[in-house]
Amino acid sequence: MLVLTRVERLVEGGWFALLDPWLPRAEAEALFEALRDGVAWRQDKIKLFGNEHLQPRLSAWYGDPGAVYTYSGLTLAPEPWSAPLAALKARVEATCAELPEVEPSRASSPAFNSVLLNYYRSGADSMGFHADAEKELGPNPVIASVSLGAPRRFLLKPAGPWKHAPAIELDLGGGSLLVMGGTTQHHYRHGVPKQRGAGPRINLTFRRIFGPGLRAGAGA
Numbered sequence: 001m002l003v004l005t006r007v008e009r010l011v012e013g014g015w016f017a018l019l020d021p022w023l024p025r026a027e028a029e030a031l032f033e034a035l036r037d038g039v040a041w042r043q044d045k046i047k048l049f050g051n052e053h054l055q056p057r058l059s060a061w062y063g064d065p066g067a068v069y070t071y072s073g074l075t076l077a078p079e080p081w082s083a084p085l086a087a088l089k090a091r092v093e094a095t096c097a098e099l100p101e102v103e104p105s106r107a108s109s110p111a112f113n114s115v116l117l118n119y120y121r122s123g124a125d126s127m128g129f130h131a132d133a134e135k136e137l138g139p140n141p142v143i144a145s146v147s148l149g150a151p152r153r154f155l156l157k158p159a160g161p162w163k164h165a166p167a168i169e170l171d172l173g174g175g176s177l178l179v180m181g182g183t184t185q186h187h188y189r190h191g192v193p194k195q196r197g198a199g200p201r202i203n204l205t206f207r208r209i210f211g212p213g214l215r216a217g218a219g220a
Contacts, residue, residue: 002098006170011162013140014184015101020176022095022146028175032148034084035202041119047073048128057125063114067209071134078114085115085204092144092206096179112144112206113214120152123198129157129191136209142181144206147172150199154178157189174201 006018023031041058052073061069062085063078070076081089089112118127132143151174157167172178180190192203 002095005176007101008168010182010184010188011158012183012187014180014182014187016156016178016180016184017099017101018170018172018176018178019095020173022177023175025175028148031084031088032174032200032202035117035148035204036119036200038082038084039117039119040079044074046071057127058119058121060117060119061114062117063209064214066211066214067114068211069114069116069134069136069207069209076116088146088204089115089206092146092177095177096142096144099179101181112208114209115204115206118203118205120149120192120198120201120203122200123152123195126194127192129155129189131159131185131189132205132207133185136211137185137207138210140181140183141185141207142179143185145172145178145180146204146206147174147176147178147201148203149174149201152192152198152201152203153195155191155193156180156184157191159187159189162187172203 002019004017005020007015009015039060041060043058044055045052046055061076061078062081067078068075093112132141151171154170154172155167156170158165170178
């Protein structure tokens with residue numbers, strides 16, 4: 001039985017669920033070290049408001065063949081699943097399937113075929129406010145986010161007619177799992193601000209990419 005730290009219904013059918021901790025501490029620490037040392041990290045340039053900038057973090061993209069992801073002028077072709085990432089994906093999918101908010105029969109079913117990894121080397125690395133609303137993610141994507149390493153502040157900020165409402169602030173610890181679904185990506189933006197004194201952190205966001213020849217959950 002799942003023990004949820006926090007579940008919140010958001011405006012217009014959005015929701016999130018937090019499990020913290022989700023992974024046992026020793027396992028989370030070992031996985032952090034394995035990914036830190038074993039992933040082919042890169043620092044890409046992205047385009048914002050017509051200008052190119054280096055991302056203030058390192059990243060990597062893994063997934064099924066054909067699971068190409070495009071955002072901020074950047075097109076990512078997937079690296080093949082490693083054994084640790086495929087095993088973690090299966091566990092994330094199993095947990096998501098137990099969440100009452102998830103409807104397995106819908107297009108937003110949590111059968112993931114890709115994962116974006118972000119490595120925040122220190123509190124000086126960050127992620128600006130954005131929504132995971134690219135067309136290849138489908139209309140109402142389920143996004144499952146695993147955090148490893150040092151805790152970091154995560155902000156979920158209302159957009160549109162609700163933009164003046166206060167942001168929801170979560171401190172995501174190492175080994176936690178945050179799942180966002182429903183219409184969250186339509187009505188909220190999320191980000192990881194700079195945080196003085198914060199240690200290294202790796203975040204993995206599992207997603208389902210839709211496209212020709214892709215079938216969900218085929219990673220091995």
